[in-house]
Ligand code: FES
C-alpha cells in the first residue's frame with residue numbers, strides 16, 4: 043500500500059511569495075534601528091591616481107555630520123581576504139582595504155567615509171570632502187596590461203600579472219595542432235558584464251558596546267562565510283563576536299557572494315561611534331564598485347579532421363581581475379573555466395593557459411555561471427567555426443564529437459572531477475525537432491533569395507553544479523581556501539511540526555518551497571507542517587551558502603541525510619512504544635511499524651511527542667528528534683542540454699530580432715517544475731542579454747561609460763523572447779535524489795546559441811565571427827565591411 | 834537646507850500629515866517617514882520601476898517625484914493593494930504564475946501591471962511587454978510576468994483561470 047510521492051515533482055506555487063507580493067519582504071534597507079546612522083562614501087573620479095591629501099574639515103563642520111574617516115584611520119583592520127587563489131601556482135593577491143590608502147586603482151574606489159544622522163546629509167557632506175589626486179596613466183584591457191610599459195596597478199604584481207595558470211597537456215595539444223588536417227583560429231572576447239541584482243548591495247552594522255559583539259545585516263549569499271572572513275581575517279576577533287544576518291536578498295547572481303569594503307567599514311565605524319551604521323550603495327555605486335563578471339580576451343585554436351572529428355584545442359586567456367583581487371576571483375577563470383573547456387565533446391588533446399591580470403577597472407569575480415559561460419561560449423563558437431570550415435552541418439559536427447552515454451563517468455583530462463552522467467544526443471535531437479531543423483534550412487535559403495537574413499544557432503553545453511567535494515576543491519590543485527560542504531538541521535517538535543535550518547541562502551531560488559516538498563515526502567508529514575529557516579549565523583549550523591547551483595544538490599542533500607537520521611531514531615523509539623525489536627521496524631509515509639503489520643503503527647507526530655516528553659525512551663536514547671548533517675558531496679553534478687536560437691537580422695539597420703528560443707535541458711530529477719522553469723528563464727535572459735545588449739565598457743582612461751542603468755542595457759520585457767523549454771531527465775548518480783541543479787544552466791547555454799544564430803544569418807556574406815554584444819551598430823558595421831571585402 | 838514644508842496626503846486610505854524637506858523624494862517619504870518599505874529603490878536614474886506607486890490612480894515612479902509634489906493627492910502603495918483580505922488579481926497572478934523570484938522588482942511590477950489593466954482590460958502579450966518597459970526584472974526573464982498579467986486580466990474580466998498545481 044505504499045503511497046506514491048505526494049509533493050516531489052509537483053509544480054506548486056511558492057510559499058515565499060505571499061509576503062513578497064504584499065510588499066512585506068524584509069530587505070536590508072528596510073531595517074531601521076534605534077540610533078541608526080547613515081554612511082556615504084567619497085569615491086575616486088580617477089581610474090588610477092595617487093592620493094596626495096584629503097581635507098575633511100568642511101564636511102565635518104556640516105550640521106548633522108557625525109564623523110568623517112579616511113583609509114589611514116582604519117589601518118587597525120586588515121585588508122579583505124583572498125579566499126580562492128588559483129591552485130598550484132603563485133598568486134600575487136592584492137586585496138582591497140576598507141578604504142583606499144595612498145592610491146586608488148579604479149573609478150569609484152572609496153577614499154573617505156562620511157557618517158551622518160540621515161541619508162541626505164551624508165550625501166551632502168560627501169561633496170564637501172576635498173581630495174587632492176595625482177592622476178596616473180591607466181590600463182583597462184587584460185592583455186594590454188601585461189605588455190611592456192603598461193601602467194603598473196600594483197608594485198607587487200610585475201607586468202600586472204596576479205597569476206599564471208595552466209591545465210591539460212601542452213605537448214600533446216601542440217602535436218595535435220601541428221599534424222591536423224584543419225586548424226581554425228580565432229580571437230574571442232567575452233565582454234565584461236555587470237551582474238545587476240535589482241537590489242543593490244549594502245550593510246547595516248551594530249556594535250554592542252556592552253558585550254563587544256557585532257551584528258551585521260547584509261545583502262549576502264553566504265553569511266557564514268562572511269562571518270568567518272570578517273572576524274578571522276579582517277578584524278582579528280573571535281568568530282563568536284559577530285552575528286551575520288542575510289534577510290530577504292533581492293537577487294545576487296554571484297555579486298553578493300563576496301566580502302566587501304562596506305561590511306568592514308560599517309563594522310569599524312559602528313564600533314568607533316557606538317551607534318548602528320547603515321550603508322546602502324546607490325545604483326551608480328553598484329555599477330562602479332561592486333564586482334563585475336567575465337572580461338576575457340582569448341586566443342583559441344581548434345584542430346580537426348575533414349570528416350568532422352575534433353582532435354585538439356589550445357586556449358590562451360587573459361582574464362581581467364580588475365583593480366584588486368576580489369574574494370574568489372582567481373578560482374573562476376581557472377578551475378571553473380579551464381577545466382571544462384572541452385564541454386560536451388571528447389577531445390583527445392587540450393591545453394589552456396590563463397593569465398589573471400590587474401587593470402584599472404572594477405573588481406571581477408563570479409557572475410552567474412562563473413567561468414562556465416565563458417568556456418561554453420568559446421567551445422561552441424569554435425565548433426561552428428570548424429563546421430563552417432569543413433562545410434559540414436553544425437549539428438552533425440556536434441553529434442560526431444559528443445561524449446557517449448557509455449563513456450560516463452567521464453574524465454576530460456583537464457583536471458576536473460569525472461562528469462557524473464549524461465546523454466547528449468537526445469537533447470540535441472529534441473531541440474532540432476522543436477525548430478523543425480531541415481525545414482528551417484529551406485526557409486533560410488528562400489529568405490536569402492529575398493534579401494532577408496535568417497540564422498539559427500546551436501549550443502550544446504555541460505556545466506558544473508553542486509560545488510563541490512571539499513577534498514577536491516580544497517586541495518592544492520584547486521586552491522579554494524576552505525571546504526564546500528553544506529549543513530542542515532532537522533527537528534521534529536513536540537507538536538509534530540518540523541523545522542529545518544539550512545546553511546543555504548536563498549535569494550529567489552524558492553528553496554523554502556523546494557526543501558519543504560522534499561522533506562514532506564521524506565518524513566511523510568504534511569507540507570504545511572514543514573518550516574525552512576535560513577540566513578542567520580546565530581540560528582543555522584555553519585554552511586557555505588548559495589552559489590554554484592549548490593542549494594539542492596548539496597544543501598538539499600544535507601537535509602535529506604538529516605531526515606534519514608530522524609527516521610532511524612523514530613524507528614528505535616517506535617519499537618520501544620510497540621514493544622518490538624528496532625531491527626524489525628520500517629518507516630513509511632510518516633509511520634513506523636513492525637514489518638508486515640502496518641495497521642499497528644506509530645505516526646511521526648506520536649513518536650515526536652514521546653521523544654519530547656521523554657519519560658519513556660529506550661535505554662541510551664536521547665530525548666527529542668533533532669539531527670544535523672554536514673554533507674560533503676562525493677562529486678559535482680553535470681547538467682547539460684542543447685539550446686537553439688533563431689534570429690532575423692535587418693540588413694539595413696543591423697538590428698537582431700530574436701524570433702524563437704528553444705531549450706532542452708537535463709538538470710536531473712526535478713523537484714518543482716515551476717521553479718526549475720523560472721530558473722532557466724532567468725538564466726537564459728542573462729545569456730541573451732550578453733549576446734545582444736550588455737557591455738560593461740571602460741574607455742582607455744578607465745572611465746566606466748556604462749556606469750548607470752541609462753547606459754548599461756539591462757533588457758526590458760520587450761527585448762526578450764518567449765522561452766520554449768523541454769527536458770530530458772538523466773538522474774545524477776552522485777546523490778540519492780538524482781538531482782543536479784538548475785540555477786546557472788540557462789546562462790551557460792544561451793549566449794552562444796544567439797551569437798551562433800547571428801553569425802549564421804550573415805554567413806553567406808563571409809562573416810565567420812563577431813564579438814558580443816551584437817548591437818545594431820556592430821552588426822551593421824560587420825555587414826558593411828564584409829560587403830566591402832566582397833567588392 | 835531649505836525650510837521644511839507641510840504636506841498632507843492620503844496613503845492607502847489613511848490621512849498623513851507631516852513636514853518634509855522640499856527635496857525629499859516621495860519614495861523616501863513613503864519608506865522612511867511612513868515606514869512603507871514595500872516600495873523599493875533599484876536605481877538612481879528612473880529606469881528600474883521598483884518604486885512604482887499609484888498617485889491619484891496613475892502609476893508613478895516615486896523616485897521621480899518630490900513628496901511635496903504629491904501634496905493633496907491620494908497615494909496607493911503595494912501595501913494598500915489587498916482589499917478586504919483579498920489579493921488584487923495581479924498579486925494573485927504573480928503568485929500563481931511564478932512571476933517573481935527574489936521579489937525585489939515585484940511591488941513596482943505589480944503596481945505598473947495594475948495600472949495597465951485599469952486602462953486596458955484585454956492586453957496582448959506585446960502590449961503587456963511594452964507597458965512594463967519601465968520596470969526591470971533581473972530574475973524572471975519576464976515570461977512568467979507576462980503570464981501573470983494575462984491571468985489577472987482574465988480574472989478581472991470574469992473569465993476562468995488556471996493557476997499553479999496547488
Ligand atoms: S528607483 Fe528605479 S525607477 Fe525609481
Ligand code: FES
Pocket residue numbers: 240292293550932933934935936937938939969970971972973
Ligand atoms: S524577481 Fe528579482 S528582480 Fe524581479
